[in-house]
Amino acid sequence: MDTELAYSILEIMQTMEDAAKEMKLKYIAGDIQGFNSISMDLWDGISAVRDVARQNVPNGSRIRLVDACSCALESLKDIKLLVITNPEKVEWKLEYELMPLIESGAMQFYYWAIVDGHPEKEEEYQAFLKNTDIFGLLRIPVEQRKYEVDLTIAITGYNHLDYTMQCVESVLSNLPKNIKTEIILLNHGSKDGTKEYFEKMKEVKVINVAVNGAAPGVNLKAISHGKYFLNISNDIVVGDNAIWNLYRCVKEHCDYGYVVPTTPAVSNLQTIEACYSTTDELKAFTKKNNIYDERRHEQRTRLCNPLCIFPTNIVVQLSLEMYEDKCCGKSVMSFPDDKNSLWMRRNGYKCILAKDAYCHHFGSVTLKHDLEKKEEQRRFYLEGRIDFMNRYGVDPWGTGFCYDYNLFQNWNIPGIDGANILGINCGLGSNSLKIKEVMREKGAINVTLYNGTQEKRFLEDLKGVSDKAFVFTKLTEIKDKTGRDYFDYIIIDEALENIEVKDIEQQVRKAELQFKELVYQVSDHEWTVIEY
Numbered sequence: 432m433d434t435e436l437a438y439s440i441l442e443i444m445q446t447m448e449d450a451a452k453e454m455k456l457k458y459i460a461g462d463i464q465g466f467n468s469i470s471m472d473l474w475d476g477i478s479a480v481r482d483v484a485r486q487n488v489p490n491g492s493r494i495r496l497v498d499a500c501s502c503a504l505e506s507l508k509d510i511k512l513l514v515i516t517n518p519e520k521v522e523w524k525l526e527y528e529l530m531p532l533i534e535s536g537a538m539q540f541y542y543w544a545i546v547d548g549h550p551e552k553e554e555e556y557q558a559f560l561k562n563t564d565i566f567g568l569l570r571i572p573v574e575q576r577k578y579e580v581d582l583t584i585a586i587t588g589y590n591h592l593d594y595t596m597q598c599v600e601s602v603l604s605n606l607p608k609n610i611k612t613e614i615i616l617l618n619h620g621s622k623d624g625t626k627e628y629f630e631k632m633k634e635v636k637v638i639n640v641a642v643n644g645a646a647p648g649v650n651l652k653a654i655s656h657g658k659y660f661l662n663i664s665n666d667i668v669v670g671d672n673a674i675w676n677l678y679r680c681v682k683e684h685c686d687y688g689y690v691v692p693t694t695p696a697v698s699n700l701q702t703i704e705a706c707y708s709t710t711d712e713l714k715a716f717t718k719k720n721n722i723y724d725e726r727r728h729e730q731r732t733r734l735c736n737p738l739c740i741f742p743t744n745i746v747v748q749l750s751l752e753m754y755e756d757k758c759c760g761k762s763v764m765s766f767p768d769d770k771n772s773l774w775m776r777r778n779g780y781k782c783i784l785a786k787d788a789y790c791h792h793f794g795s796v797t798l799k800h801d802l803e804k805k806e807e808q809r810r811f812y813l814e815g816r817i818d819f820m821n822r823y824g825v826d827p828w829g830t831g832f833c834y835d836y837n838l839f840q841n842w843n844i845p846g847i848d849g850a851n852i853l854g855i856n857c858g859l860g861s862n863s864l865k866i867k868e869v870m871r872e873k874g875a876i877n878v879t880l881y882n883g884t885q886e887k888r889f890l891e892d893l894k895g896v897s898d899k900a901f902v903f904t905k906l907t908e909i910k911d912k913t914g915r916d917y918f919d920y921i922i923i924d925e926a927l928e929n930i931e932v933k934d935i936e937q938q939v940r941k942a943e944l945q946f947k948e949l950v951y952q953v954s955d956h957e958w959t960v961i962e963y
Contacts, residue, residue, distance in 0.1 A: 432487055437544040444537040447476050455525040477503050494543045498645035499536025505641035527653040528638045534563055535646040557755050566751050568655040581610040583657025588665040589619040595665040607675040615653055619643040660746050664737045668791040670717030676788040677740045688780025691739045696794030699735045699833050720789045727786035729868045732861045733772035734782045737792045749774050765815020769827035776895025824888045831858025834865040837956045846873030853918040854882040856925040860896045863922050881913050885928050906942035916943055923951035936961050
């Protein structure tokens with residue numbers, strides 16, 4: 432698209448957002464005639480922009496301006512109907528649906544039509560983002576931020592109404608009674624009655640995005656009402672007490688940035704042993720399992736998130752930095768869990784798997800529906816993986832992204848108070864971290880984890896999961912780097928430079944490192960354990 436035309440369209444979109452704001456003021460003042468007049472002008476303006484986009488945006492382009500305009504038109508149509516059928520909803524819909532839809536469309540259009548391929552324009556784009564209403568929370572000093580509710584719960588639905596209804600009902604029946612909550616139902620272009628189901632519900636707020644995926648970040652303005660934000664996929668059934676336990680996790684631990692419950696049908700070894708086949712059996716299991724216990728809050732290198740909770744200021748900051756990092760459009764759809772986890776690790780926050788907050792997960796029904804062709808799915812993840820490595824310098828599915836299940840199934844690790852653990856070349860650090868977390872769950876106190884790597888690219892991520900992380904070239908340096916020569920456990924994930932596997936034990940001892948147990952990988956999922 433011609434740059435001059437693109438800037439003209441962007442200016443019109445910003446004018447449209449101002450018109451939506453003026454509509455709200457007219458409505459509040461009771462000036463329905465003025466409200467209707469502006470709404471007609473806004474309709475004509477959005478329709479004209481959509482027509483221009485249809486003529487000037489090539490097929491297959493990442494510029495989704497046509498879809499963004501369709502979403503805004505659908506919202507405007509609904510709002511005009513609400514004036515007659517449900518007038519108390521109009522003001523909220525203008526503020527938290529129509530305005531963010533226009534603004535989100537402008538944010539996406541700005542990047543893909545103007546900035547993409549022109550790095551000299553990135554600084555002006557970042558300035559634009561910081562001044563949007565969607566990221567308005569971040570312009571308020573932290574100490575001055577005020578929240579209307581303790582917890583905002585957002586449930587996202589995309590077709591599969593039967594799953595969505597079960598999810599919503601489980602949330603409503605498990606709302607904590609001693610905190611103030613707000614529920615936002617987000618419909619992403621469903622064609623099966625999801626929108627109508629949402630709109631009929633009382634005491635909830637509804638955001639409707641007419642075209643699935645056309646307005647990423649559209650809910651960020653609305654969720655900023657809550658100090659904490661719980662995001663739930665529609666294929667989840669929330670377990671007894673799970674919401675309360677997740678809320679306590681983030682409220683009582685300022686370094687917990689990203690928390691998910693245990694669920695079945697999820698990757699990353701995030702489930703626990705659970706036996707049930709009916710709703711009543713699930714309820715009985717979660718009532719027994721979901722008893723708050725900090726020892727069962729397991730720090731992880733990464734998390735997958737069919738359901739997750741964040742402090743709201745963190746998730747809004749994370750979202751802004753993802754936009755600034757050009758992770759929008761298609762790329763935000765691949766490896767979002769890994770991007771969230773990496774951001775937490777590199778910004779001083781912990782990723783926590785809450786084993787005391789079990790929920791049922793049916794298993795990514797939405798994603799499976801969208802990616803039916805195996806080849807398309809394979810290409811989708813391959814491109815996303817390459818993109819991730821290029822952007823962040825580490826492989827999201829490389830060494831240490833998840834712990835080795837076989838190793839920990841066959842290795843009995845006791846809880847040792849004051850234990851010291853040393854990870855060597857553990858990549859992102861999952862195996863060495865797992866040792867510490869196993870000990871903690873068994874009641875060990877003050878367990879210290881050291882992680883050393885011969886590859887500097889892993890250092891920033893290891894800092895996020897270690898008590899001390901460092902780069903070394905030779906084993907003999909570790910004693911000085913850590914200030915220790917004895918470790919309860921030493922685990923080596925990848926080969927040591929210039930040292931053959933058969934010589935590892937000898938070289939560790941030669942470096943004057945003592946240990947209770949030394950564990951190292953011989954080949955994929957095959958480990959040798961050496962006791963002192």
